[in-house]
Amino acid sequence: MRRCNVCVLPETFPGITIDQDGVCSLCRDFSAAEPPGPSARLTEALSNIIADAKRQNHRYDAVVAFSGGKDSSYLLHLLASRFGLRLLAVTFDNGFISAACLTNMRNVVSALAIDHIIVRHRQDHMNALFLESALARVYPDHLTKFGSSVCISCIRVVITTMLRVAIEKNVPLVMLGNTPGQVLASDQELIFKDNVIPHPLRRQLFARLAERTGSWAYDYLMLSADEYKTRPFPTIVSPLPIVGYDEDEIYRVLAELGWSKPTDVDPSSTNCRLNAFGIVRHKNLYQFHPYDYEMSRLVRLGILSREAALNKLNDPSGTVIDLASEIERDLLCRSCDNCRPRA
Numbered sequence: 401m402r403r404c405n406v407c408v409l410p411e412t413f414p415g416i417t418i419d420q421d422g423v424c425s426l427c428r429d430f431s432a433a434e435p436p437g438p439s440a441r442l443t444e445a446l447s448n449i450i451a452d453a454k455r456q457n458h459r460y461d462a463v464v465a466f467s468g469g470k471d472s473s474y475l476l477h478l479l480a481s482r483f484g485l486r487l488l489a490v491t492f493d494n495g496f497i498s499a500a501c502l503t504n505m506r507n508v509v510s511a512l513a514i515d516h517i518i519v520r521h522r523q524d525h526m527n528a529l530f531l532e533s534a535l536a537r538v539y540p541d542h543l544t545k546f547g548s549s550v551c552i553s554c555i556r557v558v559i560t561t562m563l564r565v566a567i568e569k570n571v572p573l574v575m576l577g578n579t580p581g582q583v584l585a586s587d588q589e590l591i592f593k594d595n596v597i598p599h600p601l602r603r604q605l606f607a608r609l610a611e612r613t614g615s616w617a618y619d620y621l622m623l624s625a626d627e628y629k630t631r632p633f634p635t636i637v638s639p640l641p642i643v644g645y646d647e648d649e650i651y652r653v654l655a656e657l658g659w660s661k662p663t664d665v666d667p668s669s670t671n672c673r674l675n676a677f678g679i680v681r682h683k684n685l686y687q688f689h690p691y692d693y694e695m696s697r698l699v700r701l702g703i704l705s706r707e708a709a710l711n712k713l714n715d716p717s718g719t720v721i722d723l724a725s726e727i728e729r730d731l732l733c734r735s736c737d738n739c740r741p742r743a
């Protein structure tokens with residue numbers, strides 16, 4: 401399979417072309433269009449939002465979506481140490497968190513003295529949601545270009561869970577550990593309100609998945625019409641692309657917090673075993689890797705070398721396939737008639 405010489409995008413990635421010099425259309429457009437680094441306007445917007453949250457003087461300034469992976473662990477440190485925010489770390493346990501990650505979580509919140517809540521939803525519902533997300537094309541193509549459908553569903557459950565906790569506890573901000581590679585197209589994705597999309601349109605996005613699982617899926621993937629009417633509505637912020645992202649610095653800080661890299665996950669994840677299953681199923685359905693876009697963007701931004709990106713995308717020892725098969729067997733078994741809990 402041919403990949404762009406500059407970044408790593410493969411010729412199978414939707415909507416791109418690779419020219420006779422081996423350069424993809426995104427790389428050609430990039431150098432002309434995008435200024436390097438975060439804008440002064442976003443930096444100012446972030447500091448205004450943080451100052452405003454502190455002024456409100458609630459018990460917590462921000463809920464942080466804490467997966468226990470390297471980015472959200474570093475984010476907790478950044479927000480507590482550099483910005484002096486009062487934080488509530490909230491973890492959605494999807495049932496596939498690596499054991500080493502659970503230890504990392506305990507070490508990080510303990511080192512930073514941060515309150516921590518772990519939320520677990522009905523596991524039979526979660527298993528059905530992840531399995532059905534992987535088996536068919538349940539999301540529109542413009543979303544699956546940037547990640548696996550399993551990840552899209554899981555992240556939607558994360559955002560819904562974080563917003564519910566923030567609304568319930570009167571917390572003005574929800575912070576996400578997105579990296580510059582995970583932010584798709586525009587500045588609006590770095591600071592936004594999740595209540596601007598009309599409710600019926602939002603439901604439409606999850607309709608194909610809910611048809612396969614049951615209408616209960618909506619309750620996990622989105623808020624209710626009434627919940628979206630909450631005022632003031634929490635603001636969702638992804639600070640890492642705004643303040644700058646340096647993997648070496650992140651790993652240096654994490655070592656001090658007692659965080660170490662789990663070995664029971666695939667190379668693209670530092671916390672979640674389900675990720676491997678999402679990757680393998682996505683590659684089968686779409687003929688490209690769900691991390692192709694993110695890795696290519698990190699290369700284009702000069703954050704990751706092309707070689708390092710290829711190492712994360714290739715699976716020479718078959719670790720990802722092995723782990724994916726193990727998870728798939730587990731998911732299928734847990735949803736069989738013998739294992740499935742009675743309604």
Ligand SMILES: [Zn+2]
Nearest residue numbers: 404407424427
């Ligand atoms: Zn390229």
